[in-house]
Amino acid sequence: MARELDRRSTVQDVPGGTVLLRQRSAVDDLIVLVRGRIATLIDFAGTGDLVVETTEESGRAFGWSGLVAPGRATATLRADADSRILRLPIAVVRDGPPRWTAAVCGLVAGALADRTRDLQARWALPASEPVEAPRNA
Known part of the structure; x- marks a missing residue:
């Protein structure tokens, strides 16, 4: 499985500022950060794109919303520094053998659980306490 996924993926160096x-x-692709920094932006009506998170966490996966209908991005991703990413076509995961999909979905679920835990910890602090940025922000 790993060899086949490696064969179908591409590694790209992208300059900072690249959407x-x-x-x-x-x-169309799952995007995995190899090195660099990626910002996640959300478009709020009337306000425009706001950065809601940045990460330098190698191995962090993006684009998981492409695995389920309607397959649309829930946020904008931008390389905030020169970065190296891996792209894996969504179709390879979605239409491949069930164990591929299960393995990738397991990785995505673990990453989402970690992000949810981090957000819950940040939101649980009283407003008067300073909030430390996560180690990857």
């Missing part, structure tokens, strides 16, 4: 995925667009 990797646009909110509401069709998601």
Whole structure:
């Protein structure tokens, strides 16, 4: 499985400022950060794109919303520094053998659980306490 996924993926070096995925667009690839920094932006009506998170966490996966209908991006992704990413076509995961999909979905679920825990910990602090940025922000 790993060899086949490796064969189907591409590694790209992208300059800082490159938009990797646009909110509401069709998601064609899972994007994995190899090195660098990626910002997640959400378009709020009347306000424009606001950065809601940045990460330098190697191995962090983006574009998971492409695995389920309607397959649209829930946020915009931008390389905030020169970065290296891995792209894996969504179709390879979605249409491949069931164990591929299960393995990738397991990784995505673990990452989402970690992000949810981090957000819950940040929101649980009283407003008067200073909030430390997560180690990858």
